[in-house]
Amino acid sequence: xxxxxxxxxxxxxxxxxxxxxxxxxxxxxxxxxxxxxxxxxxxxxxxxxxxxxxxxxxxxxxxxxxxxxxxxxxxxxxxxxxxxxxxxxxxxxxxxxxxxxxxxxxxxxxxxxxxxxxxxxxxxxxxxxxxxxxxxxxxxxxxxxxxxxxxxxxxxxxxxxxxxxxxxxxxxxxxxxxxxxxxxxxxxxxxxxxxxxxxxxxxxxxxxxxxxxxxxxxxxxxxxxxxxxxxxxxxxxxxxxxxxxxxxxxxxxxxxxxxxxxxxxxxxxxxxxxxxxxxxxxxxxxxxxxxxxxxxxxxxxxxxxxxxxxxxxxxxxxxxxxxxxxxxxxxxxxxxxxxxxxxxxxxxxxxxxxxxxxxxxxxxxxxxxxxxxxxxxxxxxxxxxxxxxxxxxxxxxxxxxxxxxxxxxxxxxxxxxxxxxxxxxxxxxxxxxxxxxxxxxxxxxxxxxxxxxxxxxxxxxxxxxxxxxxxxxxxxxxxxx
Amino acid sequence: xxxxxxxxxxxxxxxxxxxxxxxxxxxxxxxxxxxxxxxxxxxxxxxxxxxxxxxxxxxxxxxxxxxxxxxxxxxxxxxxxxxxxxxxxxxxxxxxxxxxxxxxxxxxxxxxxxxxxxxxxxxxxxxxxxxxxxxxxxxxxxxxxxxxxxxxxxxxxxxxxxxxxxxxxxxxxxxxxxxxxxxxxxxxxxxxxxxxxxxxxxxxxxxxxxxxxxxxxxxxxxxxxxxxxxxxxxxxxxxxxxxxxxxxxxxxxxxxxxxxxxxxxxxxxxxxxxxxxxxxxxxxxxxxxxxxxxxxxxxxxxxxxxxxxxxxxxxxxxxxxxxxxxxxxxxxxxxxxxxxxxxxxxxxxxxxxxxxxxxxxxxxxxxxxxxxxxxxxxxxxxxxxxxxxxxxxxxxxxxxxxxxxxxxxxxxxxxxxxxxxxxxxxxxx
Numbered sequence: 085x086x087x088x089x090x091x092x093x094x095x096x097x098x099x100x101x102x103x104x105x106x107x108x109x110x111x112x113x114x115x116x117x118x119x120x121x122x123x124x125x126x127x128x129x130x131x132x133x134x135x136x137x138x139x140x141x142x143x144x145x146x147x148x149x150x151x152x153x154x155x156x157x158x159x160x161x162x163x164x165x166x167x168x169x170x171x172x173x174x175x176x177x178x179x180x181x182x183x184x185x186x187x188x189x190x191x192x193x194x195x196x197x198x199x200x201x202x203x204x205x206x207x208x209x210x211x212x213x214x215x216x217x218x219x220x221x222x223x224x225x226x227x228x229x230x231x232x233x234x235x236x237x238x239x240x241x242x243x244x245x246x247x248x249x250x251x252x253x254x255x256x257x258x259x260x261x262x263x264x265x266x267x268x269x270x271x272x273x274x275x276x277x278x279x280x281x282x283x284x285x286x287x288x289x290x291x292x293x294x295x296x297x298x299x300x301x302x303x304x305x306x307x308x309x310x311x312x313x314x315x316x317x318x319x320x321x322x323x324x325x326x327x328x329x330x331x332x333x334x335x336x337x338x339x340x341x342x343x344x345x346x347x348x349x350x351x352x353x354x355x356x357x358x359x360x361x362x363x364x365x366x367x368x369x370x371x372x373x374x375x376x377x378x379x380x381x382x383x384x385x386x387x388x389x390x391x392x393x394x395x396x397x398x399x400x401x402x403x404x405x406x407x408x409x410x411x412x413x414x415x416x417x418x419x420x421x422x423x424x425x426x427x428x429x430x431x432x433x434x435x436x437x438x439x440x441x442x443x444x445x446x447x448x449x450x451x452x453x454x455x456x457x458x459x460x461x462x463x464x465x466x467x468x469x470x471x472x473x474x475x476x477x478x479x480x481x482x483x484x485x486x487x488x489x490x491x492x493x494x495x496x497x498x499x500x501x502x503x504x505x506x507x508x509x510x511x512x513x514x515x516x517x518x519x520x521x522x523x524x525x526x527x528x529x530x531x532x533x534x535x536x537x538x539x540x541x542x543x544x545x546x547x548x549x550x551x552x553x554x555x556x557x558x559x560x561x562x563x564x565x
Numbered sequence: 566x567x568x569x570x571x572x573x574x575x576x577x578x579x580x581x582x583x584x585x586x587x588x589x590x591x592x593x594x595x596x597x598x599x600x601x602x603x604x605x606x607x608x609x610x611x612x613x614x615x616x617x618x619x620x621x622x623x624x625x626x627x628x629x630x631x632x633x634x635x636x637x638x639x640x641x642x643x644x645x646x647x648x649x650x651x652x653x654x655x656x657x658x659x660x661x662x663x664x665x666x667x668x669x670x671x672x673x674x675x676x677x678x679x680x681x682x683x684x685x686x687x688x689x690x691x692x693x694x695x696x697x698x699x700x701x702x703x704x705x706x707x708x709x710x711x712x713x714x715x716x717x718x719x720x721x722x723x724x725x726x727x728x729x730x731x732x733x734x735x736x737x738x739x740x741x742x743x744x745x746x747x748x749x750x751x752x753x754x755x756x757x758x759x760x761x762x763x764x765x766x767x768x769x770x771x772x773x774x775x776x777x778x779x780x781x782x783x784x785x786x787x788x789x790x791x792x793x794x795x796x797x798x799x800x801x802x803x804x805x806x807x808x809x810x811x812x813x814x815x816x817x818x819x820x821x822x823x824x825x826x827x828x829x830x831x832x833x834x835x836x837x838x839x840x841x842x843x844x845x846x847x848x849x850x851x852x853x854x855x856x857x858x859x860x861x862x863x864x865x866x867x868x869x870x871x872x873x874x875x876x877x878x879x880x881x882x883x884x885x886x887x888x889x890x891x892x893x894x895x896x897x898x899x900x901x902x903x904x905x906x907x908x909x910x911x912x913x914x915x916x917x918x919x920x921x922x923x924x925x926x927x928x929x930x931x932x933x934x935x936x937x938x939x940x941x942x943x944x945x946x947x948x949x950x951x952x953x954x955x956x957x958x959x960x961x962x963x964x965x966x967x968x969x970x971x972x973x974x975x976x977x978x979x980x981x982x983x984x985x986x987x988x989x990x991x992x993x994x
Contacts, residue, residue: 172920172922173924175755176755
């Protein structure tokens with residue numbers, strides 16, 4: 085399922101030809117993706133430009149200095165907020181002019197990896213003017229596969245109407261920025277940090293600044309103090325000594341997830357149907373994991389998982405509910421059987437297994453429940469009433485679960501993939517497939533690994549501030565946004 | 566640690582003068598340098614060779630065919646053949662490591678009298694052929710049955726020549742490929758250490774070392790060395806006549822707009838240094854007055870790709886904690902000077918509260934070191950730095966200082982290749 089346009093766009097002659105002839109052909113930019121495990125200094129040698137003195141200065145200073153970024157700030161206030169961390173990690177910050185020196189048009193501005201705007205102090209729409217001014221001046225500098233991260237406060241916690249309006253405005257702004265820079269393979273995301281949850285923003289910041297979030301764009305992510313947290317936030321091998329269970333691990337997103345969880349240190353129990361013994365064994369062997377042959381719809385499976393993980397590993401740190409099927413028909417032609425099958429695999433099994441893990445206390449303190457939803461579950465899709473119902477159901481399940489388990493430090497989140505290049509999407513008719521790929525900010529389909537990276541981020545101890553959320557990995561798809 | 570009477574003590578130390586590589590000591594290899602230092606020390610202490618249990622030696626540039634140079638020194642010296650020997654290598658912390666291993670051996674009851682130290686002759690560094698040459702030619706040379714055709718065939722594989730010529734020896738990190746000076750240059754930039762601060766530091770090192778030599782401070786810890794060309798009496802790198810003006814005129818060597826010059830770096834050096842360690846009761850029984858003892862030490866490592874030479878900033882607080890002491894308790898401090906920029910970076914981090922909080926998990930800075938207590942007799946920039954002799958040089962100078970003055974505690978900090986770092990606390994006995 086080669087993406088011909090993506091291949092073509094790598095050819096500079098073709099790019100020029102298309103641009104010169106003003107052909108209405110999208111030329112997506114190849115995304116920079118992780119080439120190995122997460123590293124402490126993942127921003128070494130990269131320039132990050134920071135604007136806005138808000139509540140996140142301290143976290144930003146520490147996160148960027150530690151990551152090895154060359155940080156530029158546009159105010160003295162920000163410069164002094166960064167001074168301590170800059171000294172500790174030997175990363176002196178550079179002060180740049182707030183107003184861009186009006187440029188010599190012949191001279192191209194130097195590229196930067198990322199722009200970060202801390203707009204948490206915005207109290208009125210008027211305060212957004214500085215956000216506008218900064219992005220207006222600096223957006224052209226964002227490099228290919230670059231990053232824009234906007235930081236805001238939850239509008240629901242605003243104390244005035246103006247503050248609520250300003251807070252929510254950031255979402256529209258960020259989503260639109262994503263569309264403007266998507267052609268460069270660059271992303272823009274909004275991190276919405278609740279008052280008092282600042283320290284928990286570090287993990288999400290690293291995710292959005294790194295190549296792990298290559299296919300995540302135009303997304304708001306809420307960071308809260310809801311779930312209890314022991315303050316642990318290891319950057320490298322964050323999943324060391326953790327036991328994970330991935331359902332549907334034989335192929336596609338499940339296999340990619342198993343691999344990337346293992347790459348970050350987890351021991352992965354790879355579960356799939358007995359029919360998939362062979363591909364499942366290959367994945368499990370490759371990552372030093374443990375294959376687990378079981379049918380998730382089998383009523384005995386839930387208690388078997390709970391008992392076995394409890395006795396063999398003393399419990400489970402995280403579960404990824406990935407197993408799922410599509411049985412597409414328009415509603416009129418959909419047999420009861422097709423409805424039942426999808427409902428049973430995609431939703432009922434998830435409920436049963438989760439309940440069993442919680443009942444037996446198998447899911448440990450600080451655990452993670454990550455379930456695969458879908459953009460279809462958010463937007464609906466022709467011929468997918470059954471599938472979309474289950475994937476929306478996952479969202480309801482996730483929100484309620486997050487509420488129930490927060491006291492034990494467990495988080496529950498859903499991932500909603502958009503168009504991902506898998507066996508499933510390869511079977512879609514070409515016109516629909518092309519629409520799926522191109523109607524997005526990044527103009528291309530994602531890889532199973534992109535979804536796996538997002539899941540892995542949610543699995544880390546540093547993602548403790550994220551719970552009850554639906555994170556879309558969709559390349560900024562137009563539908564259901 | 567064992568009871569006070571049973572601890573290991575430093576009885577004496579001795580070194581050769583340090584000379585620039587390919588200079589006065591070029592004719593002596595690392596084993597001969599070691600022999601010179603150890604024999605002078607034994608003569609000075611009137612140490613009966615039969616009392617020696619073992620030798621813990623160290624080296625960084627080791628001769629490939631006799632890597633355990635400690636044993637070679639024992640044999641060349643004519644010590645009893647029963648004196649067992651080991652050779653350790655731990656970059657620039659090598660001889661400190663040799664010494665603390667000796668201390669451990671004594672305090673564990675394995676030995677009563679141990680000679681420890683290290684030597685390096687950068688002048689005699691083996692020129693390494695690239696692996697390709699070795700792999701192509703060695704089978705032929707070793708088989709003894711190669712025909713001229715075989716040899717021609719093998720030689721033809723060694724083209725282009727640029728791939729097979731011996732490589733210039735470089736003090737480069739294997740993992741990063743970075744020459745140490747380049748790492749230090751990056752540290753200077755990252756920690757905002759100015760050229761002037763480095764030059765001033767280097768100047769102080771030279772002035773203090775020159776004064777120490779002039780006043781005879783090193784006389785009974787340095788031995789003259791006989792070479793085919795005559796005697797070498799004194800450290801040859803120290804420049805009594807240097808000035809800030811001269812230093813500031815030198816060109817940066819590791820980066821175009823860099824700050825590090827030959828004047829603010831330690832040079833490739835030849836030399837050796839040794840100390841004798843004994844169980845305290847044994848020392849007293851033999852009639853020796855112990856000079857000092859180790860209160861604690863700490864070996865650490867940092868990521869060589871980050872700040873290669875920052876190790877002492879982590880090791881110093883650990884060693885102080887283990888000793889139950891703080892920086893103000895230290896009456897004298899010796900920091901190995903690989904580069905002025907590196908020492909100044911370490912000093913800045915020790916004095917940084919932000920560093921303490923972020924990197925050490927403690928609320929307050931480790932502390933500032935009074936320049937009047939730091940490297941009071943100069944350091945590696947002026948005196949020179951034979952990799953594996955520096956630790957033993959520092960231990961000797963500090964042990965003598967603690968013995969002769971009313972100073973109670975001394976601190977050592979050493980950075981090293983590979984991101985290694987070490988610190989130790991000595992106390993008066």
